[in-house]
Amino acid sequence: MSNTIYIGYNFKVQPLQPAVEILIAELGYAGFESFVENEDGVTAYIQKEEWNQDILEDVQILNSKEFNIAYTFEDIEQTNWNAEWEKNFNPIVVDDTCAVRAPFHEKFNVQYDIIIEPKMSFGTGHHETTHMMIQHILKNDFKDKSVLDMGCGTGVLAILAELKGAKPIDAIDYDNWCYLNSLENVERNNCKHITVIEGDASVLKNKYDIIIANINRNILLQDMATYISCLNKNGMLFLSGFYDDDVALITSECEKHLLKFEEKLERNNWVSLKFLN
Structure with a gap:
């Protein structure tokens, strides 16, 4: 995998929510496999061998009048996805009863403690x-x-x-x-x-x-x-x-x-x- 080339799409989104969540879901269906959210929107990655020039054709939110979404893209060498994901995933607690966290987060004192490593999954x-x-x-x-x-x-x-x-x-x-x-x-x-x-x-x-x-x-x-x-x-x-x-x-x-x-x-x-x- 060390020589794998990815294409990274940098999406600038206004307003951010719920547009970013919808965009990530639709990009996942289109074949993108990793996402990093930021203050301007989200960067999405797809392996170059899985890419084609019509990859965004079915991403319907890009044609929405509710949101303003612009993007650029470029070839990127292999990225340390785990490091990127660690920087951008925070644990959550639902109703003081169920925690959803990553393996590197400390355990929560709740009834249901779930460890998830989502990669690109929703x-x-x-x-x-x-x-x-x-x-x-x-x-x-x-x-x-x-x-x-x-x-x-x-x-x-x-x-x-x-x-x-x-x-x-x-x-x-x-x-x-x-x-x-x-x-x-x-x-x-x-x-x-x-x-x-x-x-x-x-x-x-x-x-x-x-x-x-x-x-x-x-x-x-x-x-x-x-x-x-x-x-x-x-x-x-x-x-x-x-x-x-x-x-x-x-x-x-x-x-x-x-x-x-x-x-x-x-x-x-x-x-x-x-x-x-």
Whole structure:
């Protein structure tokens, strides 16, 4: 890897939030593998052999009228990603109960202490949607419940579900980097009941007491029928990855499948919903 060449894109973003979070998520889907946030925006890295001149074609936020995003890019020699990431990742504590930290952070005196090394994967707990999903898990009974973590990213939600007594747990992500990262984090947290699977909704075949899906509005709407077909009677469905403006659309789709709305959490205009089957 010592001779690997990367291309670094420097994005200047105004206003910063929530644009930077959305931009990172979309760049991840496009193939970028490492991100470093800064006071002006974010620098994103992709291996040169994975790059093509249309790499940003599907990054929709670049065409948004809500944000002003400019960028430059250049070839970069191999970077010490761990050192870059260490400088930019801070631990978090959710509701004084669950900590999400890196291996190099000191342990927190909380009930649930989770160690995550996210690399490029989405889901460190810093983003509003992951934070709210953690809150949902903390508030609800997961003891001996079968769980699906759909779009698992780093695996942090599946790991917390096991810490709360859930089993068995399937953690699924279509992105190979997220799949490998979840495997690492599951092992790092000594989890015994999580099966990590690479794929999308088409690989679903089991039934679950609880389904967690923190993805985005379009994927949720597209795959909702599949999720619900996998949800046991009296099961719980937790959804996030969308804005408050999308709640009516999401709720309508769930109610069409006879789910009952139970609870809404909101954080900086991002929303997480709970439904009962």
